[in-house]
Amino acid sequence: MYVAVKGGERAIRNAHRLLADKRRGPRNLPDITLEQIATQLALSVDRIMSEGSLYDRDLAALAMKQARGDLIDAIFLVHAYRTITPRFGFSEPLDTSKMRVERRVSATFKDLPGGQLLGPTFDYTHRLLDPTLEGAEIDEAARAEVTDEDRPMPRVTDLLGHEELIEDDGEAQEGVEIGDLTREPLSFPADRDLRLQALARGDEGFLLGLGYSTQRGYSRTHPFVGEIRIGTVDVEVEIPELGFTVSIGEIQVTECRMVTQFKGSAKAPPQFTRGYGLVFDQSERKAMAMSLVDRALRAREFGEDVVAPAQDEEFVLSHSDNVQSTGFLEHLKLPHYVDFQAELDFVRRMRHEYEDRAAQENKEAAE
Amino acid sequence: MTRQEAMGVLARANREELHDALDAWPEPPQSEALRGPEAGMIMLRGRAGGGGASFNLGEVTMARATVRLSTGEVGFSCVLGRDLEKAWLAALFDALWQSEAEAVDTRLLAGIRNRLDVEGRQTAVETAATRVNFFTMTRGEDE
Known part of the structure; x- marks a missing residue:
């Protein structure tokens, strides 16, 4: 009530x-x-x-x-x-192979085509507070000639792909409706499209904790960063009146391809599997965590036993939205006076019954 | 340059560039709105693994407009962001482009392309300066 x-x-x-x-x-x-x-x-x-x-x-x-x-x-x-904002439609899928790269690193291939570009990173900083930062004059960024070395920049997973040592991206299926959790409530089992959507908007801290749990052994996948890239990609939409697609601007994204434990079965030869992370803007930690959790959530697909929280899609997807979580948590501080009063009456009644019973037992024992 | 490419450049214009070009246009074009300008969102899509099946990544704000010139050409615009004036002007220049492509190109698009090139080059040279060459070292412990 x-x-x-x-x-x-x-x-x-x-x-x-x-x-x-x-x-x-x-x-x-x-x-x-x-x-x-x-x-x-x-x-x-x-x-x-x-x-x-x-x-x-x-x-x-x-x-x-x-x-x-x-x-x-x-x-x-x-x-x-x-x-409360109207939605006009959908973009064409972003093509990250055409990204204008601002950072790109790989922990698996030292000399990959296109090279490694550190970009504006906190990596290799000493994480010591810098008291001189306040009001300091900051040098402009260094510059270097762009050479042929810088491009093209194939996706790392394509490098091993031709040897089939690593699973491919899978086929984009035509005509399949793409799940959208902003329109339909989540239902389980959820396919990878819905899982990736939920993870892409999920809470960074929650995904970080889950990703870390897989590293510590709760569904271990032995991951390597195949590639992380940050940069801008074109947004293209189809304009039905004109019958062609138009590039309507660009956005920055972070993409992480995690290469994980090899897998094989009686039918399939051993090969590396993969997890994928794609996040708006510069958000490397989250893209990495997302790729770990994406891989863990593919347990069903690979016939793995679901033994850890990160593999449990209902657990992960039901708790990754921090607006939902905070809404339910924070409602606890709003007035619950009547609810609590009812509970209080109930506890009082049970307490009376308990005391009456105890008194009765004492009386019987004394007799 | 195709109309498709011209629309791509117009989408990257800033409001001032469009305004300045319109102010400097010899005869102010007469136009009427067929739709908008209006602001909303589109759902961005990504692909699993980068090249696999599509998924919904998240939304982005977008503005669009459709205008008709008194001379009959219909112009469209779709631009990222919520700037209605920019969407309106981009649609207007898309309409003008259809009869006066060269004028739109020299008076407006060339300048935008130039700015985009400069910005892109700056990012590229700053990024290139952070190129790293890792090398592995053999340590003699196994000998």
């Missing part, structure tokens, strides 16, 4: 006013601009876009500001925006 609670209007109004005041902070400091958030706190903005599942830097920066930097609240705001 739902019982409404009334009252508290003024307190709520003033609490929100206080929130707005705290958000603005000391008035002697300049108000932070959305451009500053979008450019100087770029990786937080990237995370909001990825988990909000909406690519729009300006909106993500606004959400970050409005949420006082609370990323999950910012993601919540973006989700809400998405649900």
